[in-house]
Amino acid sequence: EAQVTQNPRYLITVTGKKLTVTCSQNMNHEYMSWYRQDPGLGLRQIYYSMNVEVTDKGDVPEGYKVSRKEKRNFPLILESPSPNQTSLYFCASSSQGIRTDTQYFGPGTRLTVL
Amino acid sequence: AQSVAQPEDQVNVAEGNPLTVKCTYSVSGNPYLFWYVQYPNRGLQFLLKYITGDNLVKGSYGFEAEFNKSQTSFHLKKPSALVSDSALYFCAVRDIAGYSSASKIIFGSGTRLSIRP
Numbered sequence: 001e002a003q004v005t006q007n008p009r010y011l012i013t014v015t016g017k018k019l020t021v022t023c024s025q026n027m028n029h030e031y032m033s034w035y036r037q038d039p040g041l042g043l044r045q046i047y048y049s050m051n052v053e054v055t056d057k058g059d060v061p062e063g064y065k066v067s068r069k070e071k072r073n074f075p076l077i078l079e080s081p082s083p084n085q086t087s088l089y090f091c092a093s094s095s096q097g098i099r100t101d102t103q104y105f106g107p108g109t110r111l112t113v114l
Numbered sequence: 115a116q117s118v119a120q121p122e123d124q125v126n127v128a129e130g131n132p133l134t135v136k137c138t139y140s141v142s143g144n145p146y147l148f149w150y151v152q153y154p155n156r157g158l159q160f161l162l163k164y165i166t167g168d169n170l171v172k173g174s175y176g177f178e179a180e181f182n183k184s185q186t187s188f189h190l191k192k193p194s195a196l197v198s199d200s201a202l203y204f205c206a207v208r209d210i211a212g213y214s215s216a217s218k219i220i221f222g223s224g225t226r227l228s229i230r231p
Contacts, residue, residue: 042204043221058218090157102148105157
């Protein structure tokens with residue numbers, strides 16, 4: 001089954017404790033992206049990757065890091081989480097660099113930073 | 115800079131009536147336009163997209179959207195609403211004007227659609 005998986009689905013942590021949210025897709029997609037969803041703000045893009053070892057900032061990259069060492073994986077790293085990073089996070093992937101294709105979204109990770 | 119506006123936070127419609135969820139956009143070049151739907155506790159699902167060609171685009175679950183370049187709009191429509199259509203709907207746009215913006219996609223703030231029986 002074609003899918004995007006994220007782990008963990010729920011996470012409660014404390015300020016400053018480094019964490020990683022994993023994202024994996026089994027569709028051999030080149031393009032992957034991370035979004036955060038906040039009430040009234042819709043989805044905002046954090047980082048995206050056009051292919052292995054190619055990443056770029058989205059609209060809200062501050063406080064986040066990503067890496068793309070393998071085509072299927074695109075982890076999101078919060079080196080020193082802060083309460084304003086409490087949010088619902090989605091990973092997405094698509095083929096051909098999103099030029100014409102649709103994005104497939106993961107189920108989401110709800111992060112709470114205390 | 116590209117942007118998307120969904121002017122209504124919530125739309126309420128009676129089952130069986132037609133529905134419209136509004137979306138307007140701003141881009142510097144030609145837009146790629148998308149509609150996604152989010153059901154409770156789920157990720158977003160693709161509904162339909164406009165890339166080029168016919169201005170009326172048909173998508174999943176009986177939804178359609180009309181691209182109007184002069185009004186810079188891409189409203190989502192359905193002739194007869196179902197209770198199961200109740201969800202959060204997002205419009206999104208990608209500007210294909212240049213490579214630097216080629217991979218960014220901007221989402222609207224979302225419109226909650228509520229269909230009453």
